[in-house]
Amino acid sequence: MAIVVKNLTYTYMKGTPLAATALHDVSFTIEDGEFVGIIGQTGSGKSTLIQHLNALIRPELGRVSVDGVDLGARKVNLRAIREKVGLVFQFPEHQVFEETVAADTAFGPRNLGLSDAAVARRVKDAIAAVGLDYEAVKGRSPYELSGGQLRLIAIAGVLAMQPRVLILDEPTAGLDPRGRDELLEKIRQMYEELGITVILVSHNMEEVARMVKRLIVMHRGRIALDGPVREIFRQAELLREIGLATPQLTQLARRLREKGLKVDETVFTVEEARVEILAALGQNQARRFGNLG
Amino acid sequence: MVNTITIGQYVPAESIIHELDPRTKIGAVTLLIVALFLVNSFTGYGLITGFLGVAILLSGLPVRFVMRSIRPLVIIIIFTFILNIFMTPGKTLLLLGPLQVTDTGLYRGTFMSIRLVLLILATSLLTLTTSPIRLTDGVERILAPFKRVGVPAHELAMMMTIALRFIPTLLEETDRIMKAQMARGADFESGNLVGRAKNLVPLLVPLFISAFRRADELATAMEARCYRGDEGRTKLTQLVVRRVDVVALLATVAFLTGTVIWFRV
Ligand SMILES: Nc1ncnc2c1ncn2[C@@H]1O[C@H](COP(=O)(O)OP(=O)(O)OP(=O)(O)O)[C@@H](O)[C@H]1O
Ligand SMILES: [Mg+2]
Numbered sequence: 110m111a112i113v114v115k116n117l118t119y120t121y122m123k124g125t126p127l128a129a130t131a132l133h134d135v136s137f138t139i140e141d142g143e144f145v146g147i148i149g150q151t152g153s154g155k156s157t158l159i160q161h162l163n164a165l166i167r168p169e170l171g172r173v174s175v176d177g178v179d180l181g182a183r184k185v186n187l188r189a190i191r192e193k194v195g196l197v198f199q200f201p202e203h204q205v206f207e208e209t210v211a212a213d214t215a216f217g218p219r220n221l222g223l224s225d226a227a228v229a230r231r232v233k234d235a236i237a238a239v240g241l242d243y244e245a246v247k248g249r250s251p252y253e254l255s256g257g258q259l260r261l262i263a264i265a266g267v268l269a270m271q272p273r274v275l276i277l278d279e280p281t282a283g284l285d286p287r288g289r290d291e292l293l294e295k296i297r298q299m300y301e302e303l304g305i306t307v308i309l310v311s312h313n314m315e316e317v318a319r320m321v322k323r324l325i326v327m328h329r330g331r332i333a334l335d336g337p338v339r340e341i342f343r344q345a346e347l348l349r350e351i352g353l354a355t356p357q358l359t360q361l362a363r364r365l366r367e368k369g370l371k372v373d374e375t376v377f378t379v380e381e382a383r384v385e386i387l388a389a390l391g392q393n394q395a396r397r398f399g400n401l402g
Numbered sequence: 403m404v405n406t407i408t409i410g411q412y413v414p415a416e417s418i419i420h421e422l423d424p425r426t427k428i429g430a431v432t433l434l435i436v437a438l439f440l441v442n443s444f445t446g447y448g449l450i451t452g453f454l455g456v457a458i459l460l461s462g463l464p465v466r467f468v469m470r471s472i473r474p475l476v477i478i479i480i481f482t483f484i485l486n487i488f489m490t491p492g493k494t495l496l497l498l499g500p501l502q503v504t505d506t507g508l509y510r511g512t513f514m515s516i517r518l519v520l521l522i523l524a525t526s527l528l529t530l531t532t533s534p535i536r537l538t539d540g541v542e543r544i545l546a547p548f549k550r551v552g553v554p555a556h557e558l559a560m561m562m563t564i565a566l567r568f569i570p571t572l573l574e575e576t577d578r579i580m581k582a583q584m585a586r587g588a589d590f591e592s593g594n595l596v597g598r599a600k601n602l603v604p605l606l607v608p609l610f611i612s613a614f615r616r617a618d619e620l621a622t623a624m625e626a627r628c629y630r631g632d633e634g635r636t637k638l639t640q641l642v643v644r645r646v647d648v649v650a651l652l653a654t655v656a657f658l659t660g661t662v663i664w665f666r667v
Contacts, residue, residue, distance in 0.1 A: 112504075123469070124466075124467075125464075125467050126413050126415075126463065126464065126467060127411075127413065154611065160581065163585060163631065164586060165581045165584060188587055188589075189586055190588075190589055191584065195585070196582075196585040197585075198578065198581070198582045203575075203578075203579065203608055203611075203612055204582040204583060204586075204608055205608065206603065206607035206608050207602050215585055216587075216588075216604065217586035217587050220586060220587030220588060220589070221587055225431070266586060267585065267586060270586065270587065352650055373566075376536075
C-alpha cells in the first residue's frame, strides 16, 4: 500500500475571480513496484496531481497518503516524504545551479544530512544509473553538456536521493526522437534494476503505451479511465473524445478488424502486430508475405 | 505561496471602469495621488476613500479581492506606522522602555498608513481593470507630445509592456524552481537570516539564467519579426476618448479639487 489518493480536489487561486479548479474528486491507489502512466491533454491537471504526491501541494480537500502517512496532517516530516517520493519536474534542467555536475547531483543527498562519503557514493551511483560516465562528467560545468545530457543530470539529482517512488513529469518534452527513446529505455532500466515504483506523466500515447502496465487517463481534472493499458486502448472513441489518440498500430489493427480480419485491436508494438496479423491471415497467406517474417 | 501576489494583474470583466480609456484612468489615479499628498485631514481622506470605494464598486470586482493587493505591502505599512508612532515628538501618551508613543506620533502613523493603503488601492484598481496593452498604449499616448524634446515614449512604453508581461511568468518560474528544489530536499522556510539567504542560491541562479534566456529569446523573436521601434508603426486598436471618459475625468477633477481646497490646512 504505497500511495493512496482519495477524493482529492484542488483549486488554484481559491477565493479570487481567477480561481481555477485543477482537480475534481480524484481517487486511486498505486501499489509498491507498479509502473504507472498518467496521461491527459495539456491543462488536464497532471502536474497538479503529482505535486500532491510529495506534499509540494498540501491536500486541501480529500486525502493523500504515502505508506500510511497522511500528507494533510499538520506535523508531517516533509523531508522524509520527499526522500521517499522523488519528483522530476518538466524541463528539470532548469533547476541545475551548481558549478559542476557532481556538486549539483549532490544537492539532494546533502540536504538529507548524509556524510560526505555517503553523498559521494550516491552521486556516483545516480550518475551511473542514468547511463553517463561519472569520471568524464563529474567535474564539468552543467552548461557545457548537451540538452539531453543535462536532463539526465537533473534526473540523477533526484535519483541521488534514492527515492522509492520516482515520478517523472513529461521527461521527454523537447527531446529529439532518438534522445527520447534513449531516455525512455533508461527509465525502464531504472525501474527494473532499482525495483522502485515509477510514475510517468506524458501526453504522448505511443510513448507510455510501450512503457507502462497501467494507465490513468486524466480529463479536465478528473480521472476518465484507469486500468491496464490494453483495456484503455479498447475505449478508442472515449479517448478520441477527450483529445487523445490511440497508438498508430492500435488504429491499424482496428481498421483491419473493421475490414473483417480477425486481429486483436489492442496491439501496440510492431512485433505484436506482426504476430497477430500473420496469425489472422493464416499460414497459407502468411507464406506469401514470407519476407515479413 | 507565490501565487497570492497580484501586483500588475489584470482581471478581465465588463464594467464602466474597465471600459474607460486608459488615459482617463491614468489621469484620474495621478490626480488622486496628488490629492492624497495635499489633503491633510481625516475627513478629507474619508471623502477620498468614499470616492475610491465607488470606483471599486463600479468595477464589479469583489471588494475583498481588491483589498488583497495590500497584502504584499503590509510589512511596509506596519513599518511606517511604527516608525511614525515612536519617532514623532509630541505629548507622551505611553512609555515603552526607552521608546515613547506620542499623540502626534499616533496621529501621523495612522494618517501615513491610510495614505499608503489608499495609494496602493488606487494603483491596483488601475492595473486590475486595464489590460497591459491598453495601459501601455495609454502611457505611450500621454508621453507622445514629449517625443519632440527627446523622451523615448515608444521605447518606454514597450519596456513597460514587456516588464508587465513578464511579472507573472517570472513568478510562475520562481514557484516552479522553488518546488523543484524543495523536491530535492531544499528548505526555504526555516533557519536564521544568513542561512536563509544562502538557501536562496539554488533558487536565484536558475531564475537569473532563465530570465536572461527569456530576454535573449524575446529579442531574437522581435528582431525576426522586423521590430524597429515605432517608425511607421500603427495600432490594431486605436484609443478613443468617449463621452464617459470626459464625464469621469471632469467628475474626478471637480471632486478632488474640491476636497483639496476644502481640507488643505
Ligand atoms: N500556478 C497556477 N496558478 C493558477 N492556475 C494554475 C497554476 N498551475 C496550473 N494551473 C491551472 O490548473 C490546470 C491544470 O494544470 P496542470 O499544470 O496540472 O496541467 P497539466 O495536465 O500538467 O498540463 P501540461 O500537459 O500542459 O503540463 C490548468 O487549467 C492550469 O491553467
Ligand atoms: Mg504539466
